[in-house]
Amino acid sequence: MPSLGNRRPRIRALRSDARHGNARPIHRLAKIPLTILLVNGFGATPLGELHLLYNEAHRVVESAAVKPARSLVGSYVTSLDMAGASITLSLIEGDQARLWDAPVHTAALRRGM
Numbered sequence: 001m002p003s004l005g006n007r008r009p010r011i012r013a014l015r016s017d018a019r020h021g022n023a024r025p026i027h028r029l030a031k032i033p034l035t036i037l038l039v040n041g042f043g044a045t046p047l048g049e050l051h052l053l054y055n056e057a058h059r060v061v062e063s064a065a066v067k068p069a070r071s072l073v074g075s076y077v078t079s080l081d082m083a084g085a086s087i088t089l090s091l092i093e094g095d096q097a098r099l100w101d102a103p104v105h106t107a108a109l110r111r112g113m
Helices: 011-029 047-063 096-101
Strands: 034-041 068-074 085-092
Touching (some): 047 068, 068 096, 085 096
Parallel strands (some): 034 068
């Protein structure tokens, strides 16, 4: 089955696409205690659609017994005004959650300043 990156799904098919795009490899992560779930828009995808994608991705991740401890939704790394989004699930080990929560001021991300 092709992943989300190979198709342009309609919003009504989002639940099915998030499940098929992420379900197989995510079950291997069930023993990982904490993760960061990032939904990044490519520039032309409205924030509301990114949040719909995040909600479904979060549901799929939690159904695999993986806990998203932190999340980020928005257009951070874009390709001009390209439609679409990417979903990234990063593993947190040790005190990496503390590092993630630290103030940051970069071109793509500013928070805690």
